[in-house]
Amino acid sequence: MAQSTPSPSARSSGIVMRSRSGSTYRFDPGALCLELLTTGGPGEFRHYERLHAPGDLAAWAERSRLTPTPALEVSDSEVAAARRLRDALFRVTTARALDESPDPADIATVNEAAAHPPLAPAIGPDGGPRWAGAADGTRLLATVARDAVDLLTGPFAHRIRMCSAENCALIYVDTSRPGRRRWCSMEHCGNRNKVRTLRARRSENH
Numbered sequence: 001m002a003q004s005t006p007s008p009s010a011r012s013s014g015i016v017m018r019s020r021s022g023s024t025y026r027f028d029p030g031a032l033c034l035e036l037l038t039t040g041g042p043g044e045f046r047h048y049e050r051l052h053a054p055g056d057l058a059a060w061a062e063r064s065r066l067t068p069t070p071a072l073e074v075s076d077s078e079v080a081a082a083r084r085l086r087d088a089l090f091r092v093t094t095a096r097a098l099d100e101s102p103d104p105a106d107i108a109t110v111n112e113a114a115a116h117p118p119l120a121p122a123i124g125p126d127g128g129p130r131w132a133g134a135a136d137g138t139r140l141l142a143t144v145a146r147d148a149v150d151l152l153t154g155p156f157a158h159r160i161r162m163c164s165a166e167n168c169a170l171i172y173v174d175t176s177r178p179g180r181r182r183w184c185s186m187e188h189c190g191n192r193n194k195v196r197t198l199r200a201r202r203s204e205n206h
Helices: 032-039 043-048 054-063 076-097 104-114 137-153 186-204
Strands: 015-018 024-027 120-123 129-132 160-162 171-173
Touching (some): 015 032, 032 137, 054 076, 104 137
Antiparallel strands (some): 015 024
């Protein structure tokens, strides 16, 4: 999948998530744009909102697969723009996962964000990757939106999926070779499914 950043997948072990029970697990959605969806969402997912202030968006960037972490200067208006882009991406990718047509207004929101200049990659003094020039919230969102365009128009678009657990709405792109990934995380929803299946089998045998 084409990317517009130096190495957005170099740190791809996933974002640390916390379950309702308080346990933590790692969720790797497979794309930078899908990592943004872990900060909340529209409707009922507003309850999980994590983007309230400029520091929240900067903290998300640090947890994301962007490498290295950009030194961001974020305004309150850019935080609001991040929420708008995230909610649009949430609806667009959910529609794609359900094989439905996305709302044109949401597509327009993604395209509008992608039209801005993204974070500019450069080679650092040590020969490694760095970001050149201004690193603000608008450039960060442009980078995320362009990643979304790459995903939604690329070869893995048909592999955008929602976790198969009944009470989980996390979206991921299945980049595995067989294309059989069902869960947001094997250590969370996948493991819970194994436990339920085992208990069901034991009950049937008694």
